[in-house]
Amino acid sequence: MKKIKKIKKEKTQILEGSRAIALTINNISPDVVSAYPITPQTHIVEDLAKIKANGEAQYEYVRAESEFAAASIVLGSSAAGSRVYSATSSQGLLLMTEVIYNISGMRLPVVMTLANRAISAPISIWNDQQDAMAIKDAGWIMFFAENNQEAVEQHILAYKIAEKIKIPVMVNVDGFILTHCYEEVKIYEQKIINKFLPKYKAKSGEFLNTKNPITMGAFMSPQHYQKSREDLYKDFQKAIKEIDQEYFLMHKILGNKIEKNNNSWFEYYGPKNAKTVIVAMGSTIGTIKSLAKKEKDVAVLKIKTYRPFPHQEIKKILKNCQNIAVVEKAVNFGTFGSLYLDINISKEKQTIKNFIGGLGGKDIGEKDIKKIIKDFKKYKKLNFI
Amino acid sequence: MKKEIKKISSGHNACAGCGQLSAVQSVMRALDKDTIIANATGCLEVTTTPYPQSAWSLPWIHSLFENPAAVATGILAALKKQKNQKTKVVVMAGDGGTFDIGMGVISGMWERKENILYICYDTESYSNTGFQASGATPYGASTSTSPKGNQEKCQIKKSCDLINKTGNHLQKKDMIRIALAHDVPYVAQTTAGYPNDIYNKVKKALEIKGPAYIQILAPCIPGWGIKTDEAVEVGKLANQSNFYPLLEYLNGELISGGLNSEETAEKHKETYIKKQGRFK
Ligand SMILES: Cc1ncc(C[n+]2csc(CCOP(=O)(O)OP(=O)(O)O)c2C)c(N)n1
Ligand code: SF4
Ligand SMILES: [Mg+2]
Numbered sequence: 001m002k003k004i005k006k007i008k009k010e011k012t013q014i015l016e017g018s019r020a021i022a023l024t025i026n027n028i029s030p031d032v033v034s035a036y037p038i039t040p041q042t043h044i045v046e047d048l049a050k051i052k053a054n055g056e057a058q059y060e061y062v063r064a065e066s067e068f069a070a071a072s073i074v075l076g077s078s079a080a081g082s083r084v085y086s087a088t089s090s091q092g093l094l095l096m097t098e099v100i101y102n103i104s105g106m107r108l109p110v111v112m113t114l115a116n117r118a119i120s121a122p123i124s125i126w127n128d129q130q131d132a133m134a135i136k137d138a139g140w141i142m143f144f145a146e147n148n149q150e151a152v153e154q155h156i157l158a159y160k161i162a163e164k165i166k167i168p169v170m171v172n173v174d175g176f177i178l179t180h181c182y183e184e185v186k187i188y189e190q191k192i193i194n195k196f197l198p199k200y201k202a203k204s205g206e207f208l209n210t211k212n213p214i215t216m217g218a219f220m221s222p223q224h225y226q227k228s229r230e231d232l233y234k235d236f237q238k239a240i241k242e243i244d245q246e247y248f249l250m251h252k253i254l255g256n257k258i259e260k261n262n263n264s265w266f267e268y269y270g271p272k273n274a275k276t277v278i279v280a281m282g283s284t285i286g287t288i289k290s291l292a293k294k295e296k297d298v299a300v301l302k303i304k305t306y307r308p309f310p311h312q313e314i315k316k317i318l319k320n321c322q323n324i325a326v327v328e329k330a331v332n333f334g335t336f337g338s339l340y341l342d343i344n345i346s347k348e349k350q351t352i353k354n355f356i357g358g359l360g361g362k363d364i365g366e367k368d369i370k371k372i373i374k375d376f377k378k379y380k381k382l383n384f385i
Numbered sequence: 386m387k388k389e390i391k392k393i394s395s396g397h398n399a400c401a402g403c404g405q406l407s408a409v410q411s412v413m414r415a416l417d418k419d420t421i422i423a424n425a426t427g428c429l430e431v432t433t434t435p436y437p438q439s440a441w442s443l444p445w446i447h448s449l450f451e452n453p454a455a456v457a458t459g460i461l462a463a464l465k466k467q468k469n470q471k472t473k474v475v476v477m478a479g480d481g482g483t484f485d486i487g488m489g490v491i492s493g494m495w496e497r498k499e500n501i502l503y504i505c506y507d508t509e510s511y512s513n514t515g516f517q518a519s520g521a522t523p524y525g526a527s528t529s530t531s532p533k534g535n536q537e538k539c540q541i542k543k544s545c546d547l548i549n550k551t552g553n554h555l556q557k558k559d560m561i562r563i564a565l566a567h568d569v570p571y572v573a574q575t576t577a578g579y580p581n582d583i584y585n586k587v588k589k590a591l592e593i594k595g596p597a598y599i600q601i602l603a604p605c606i607p608g609w610g611i612k613t614d615e616a617v618e619v620g621k622l623a624n625q626s627n628f629y630p631l632l633e634y635l636n637g638e639l640i641s642g643g644l645n646s647e648e649t650a651e652k653h654k655e656t657y658i659k660k661q662g663r664f665k
Contacts, residue, residue, distance in 0.1 A: 031466040032459065060462040064455070065493030072452035072490065076423065076459020079446050082466060084459075102448050208444040208460060210419045210472055215439035217430075217447035224436050 010186045010255075017148040017178040018043030020185040021087075021113055024152045026051050026059075027190040028159055028197065030111075031082035034062040034073040038092040039125045040175035041115035045087060059085075067092035071099035078108040079216055081202035081209065083159065086110070089175055090117035090131045097135060104139025104232065106217060109162035109200075110169075111155065112140075116282065116329075117175040118360040126361020127175040128329040129282060132306075133338045139232055141169040141239060142307040144281040146267075148178055148185050150304070153250065156188065157264070160197050160246050165239055167232070172306075174283040176361070188254060196253045236308045240265070243305055261317070265310040268317050270299030276323040276373055277301050279343055284327060284364050291366040298373055303339065315346040324350050325372050327385070329358040336382055351376075357385035392416060394440045399432040402613030404577040404604035404620060405506045406432070409477070411580040412504060412601075415587035418443065419471055421464075423457040425478035425487065426450035428513045428605075429506060451486040453478055454494040457501045473502065473591060480507040480521035483600075484558050495567035495596050502590050502597045505560070508605040516608035516663075520558040523628070526663045527552035528608075552663070564598040565637055571597035574632040574642070577604060578620025582631060589633075602629045610662015622657040626650050 015023070022044050025033070033052075035045040052061040060077075064070035067088050074084040088096060093114060103110050114132055118124040129144075136142060141161060145151035151173045158169035173179055204212050220228065247264030251257075261268035269289055270277075275297040278288050285302045292298045301317065318324060324347060326340040335341070340354040355372055358364045368385045392413040399406040405428055422445045424430045430447045433440040448456045453476045461474050478487060483505040494501060510528050511517040517530040527533040534548035564572045571593040573586045583601060590597035602623050604616040611619055623629035627650040631642035644650070658664045 032462045034459070034462070060466050062458060062462050063497070065496065066489060068452065069455040069458075069490050069493050072448065072455030073459035073462065075448055075452075076446070076456035076461075077463040077466075078459070079448075079456070080421070080460040080463035082459075082463040098449055099452065106448070208421050208446055210421065210444055213442060213444040215434055215441050215445045217424075218434035218436035218439060219431050220436045 010188055010192070012184045012186045014182055015148070015185045015187070016043065016180060016182050017151065017173065018180065019047055020148045020152050020187060021155060021173070022047030022051065023187050024155050025085050026057055027188060027193050028156060029083070029190060029199070030059050030085040031200070032060045032062065032074060032077035032084045033086070034064050034070045035086045035088065036064050036067045036070045036092060038067070038089045040117055040127070040179045041087045041089040041092070041113065043179060044113060044115070067095045068099060071096040071103070074110055075099055075103050075106070075108060078103070078110050079106065079208050081207035083163070083200035084110055085112070087113040087115065089115045090119055093131045094119065094134060100135050100140065101138050103168050105228070107166040107232070108168060109166055111158045111162050112168070112170050113155070114170050114172050115175040115179045116172050124360035127177055128359045128361070129172065130330040130359070132170070132172050133330040133332070136307060136338060139167070140307065141167055141243070141305070142172060143169065144172045144304060144306055145178065146283060146285045146302055148173075148181070148183055151178060152185060152187065153254070154304075156193055156197060157243070157247060157250055160250065161239065161243055163200055164246070165235055165242060167235060167239060172282065177283040192254065196250050240308050240310050265303070265305045265313055266317065267302040267304065268299060269302065271297065273320040274299035275321060276325065276376065277318060277321045278325045278327060278369065278372070279303065279339065280327040281306060281339065282329070284329065284358060287364060287366055288327070288369050291369045295373060306339070309342045311342070311346045314343065315348070318346060318350065319348065321350055323376050324352040325355055325376065326352065327355045327357060327364070327369070327372070331356050331359065353379050354382040355385045356382065392418070392441070392443050393433070394442070396438070397433045397440045398435060399428065400606045400613070402606050402616050403428070404606070404616035405429060405508055405512070407580070407616060408506055408577040408583055408601045408603050411583035412587050415584045415591070416443070416475065417473060417591070420473045420475055421460055422446070423448070423453040423460060423474070423476050425453045425476075425482035426513070427479035427482055428508070429477060429479070431513055450482055452490055453482070454487060454490045454501070454503065458494055458497065458499050461499055461501060474500070476501060476503040478503070478505055479512065480505060480509060481511045481519040484520035484560055492567065495564070495569055498595050500595055502587070502599070504587075505598070505600045506603040507600055508603050508608060509557075510605065510608050512605045512608050516605070518553050521560070522553045522555070523557045524555065525552050527665070528663065560600060561632060565634060568637070569598050570595045570636050572632075572634040573599045574629065575599065576602035576620035576623050576629055576631070578617050578622070578624065579631065586633065608663070610665070611660060615660065619657065619660055622653050622660070625653040626657040628657060
């Protein structure tokens, strides 16, 4: 492997999460940005519009009349060879759904931020992850960020992966908790990002171009149709390893040290053979970690790559625990939580229980987690906390 | 003379005599090779792209039923970023995709004044899914979701009055006026009965800066209950009878076409209606 020259360390700044994401997107240098406002994603698109208005951006900014249009616009640009970006939340994502499936089926390298928010009815603007769960199997790679630093890095990784394997990527950030929170963030400059993520150039014969005309979105017979779905499925499985390789390469180039048991898929935090492991995604991890630190025999498993789900790798890391508590901010009516169902595939003899909480912004506090650990035996298979 | 390069082949699976496909041939004659097409779901898309074949030799994309206007916007943004101001972007959609389900997205495209030519092939119904009524279906047409009842089969006397004798009870939506209300600089209407008029209008639309809208009446063989050799004739009659006059607006002003004389219209009305199963 080529030796990577040492680069100067980036300084940290105190920034709002949305601003950190917008600045990173600008440094990633997309060709086309299109989005539609919805709380709590709004600050991201407003910032991107402002950056453009101030003449500090190279991208085309298209003001769309709905999320459905915004998704269709970036689809069109991506099909015409552009690097694209969009962002949404909750109802906006649901309105996009048809396009979301279309983008992955057409193998377009679209990257989008989902500022996670509850779904109506009843209407709520506050955070949970039910929006992401509504499209979790739509053919997009799904990252979940614990904090804004991680969100920034996952966006850079997202473009690299999307463009390399032609699968769209969604970066999930908890609405308000991350998007509106001011914290210390390192913003990587374009020059450094470029070392990992080169300028995008769509391959001739793979995008709409009058010099080499192609037909995209043709009508497929059952045989061809199933083959194309099968191909996408297989590429998702292959992506598990590719995401991880790119993750380590990225951090090497960005000059970050990665701890043991931390990779692109998950972070295992706590004693090696802990009796109880609490599994969760997103910003709640902060709360869970700070509680776990004070407990004996408790570890935290933070899922970062939710699709494709790294079942084998998670099976290994959970092997020696006795109790698994899956805490998630989404409910599936009529069955268990989505994260629980995936973890359940990776478990062996351990006892596993599902804890649904934080819906519509309801707080998950350290005391809730403490209770889960203390009363684990008394809980039912699925519990609302 | 330069040999004309075929931009759509005749190797498609449309019904014999399809008015839509014949209109498409006239449109394609007028389009430059330097054109990208965004197509809506519908008969045209389904019949021309049976994977891995394609009748299109221009770059062509089909995404969804109701979004080609936005997809075209995205393509245009990509071209703008590539500093390409030459390549034309054209949308092709049916009346269902235009009058009904795609309306909001079209309005957005026109509001942004996108330099996109939007062509609607108006079969006055959802042909692809079996001739259900759309917002473009005229009053009195029987479609599979606005069917006329069968008077003769009425058994229960009390309810015989409730039989639908009309077919479609609703008036055709005036899409031309909707386009004009958006200040679309070039708005035209024509029919599959006039291949040269289609050709000329497409040529003209491409010269105009900003959005353009051309609506082409496209007689649908099974949907309208006409014979396979009647699409052109019925297309002509639609104009002559004033059901579907040729129109051409430049910056809101009618520059060609318009209603034919009462006399001409009267002469052709009955023939136009009688020829079609949907009005029986
Ligand atoms: C969201 C959505 N709803 C319904 C359909 C089913 N559908 C496909 S084509 C079509 C009708 C197309 O009618 P039109 O736009 O008039 O085109 P035509 O087939 O008549 O040329 C319908 C209802 C769809 N593809 N997508
Ligand atoms: S159903 Fe009508 S519009 Fe569709 S291919 Fe046949 S004739 Fe053409
Ligand atoms: Mg139609």
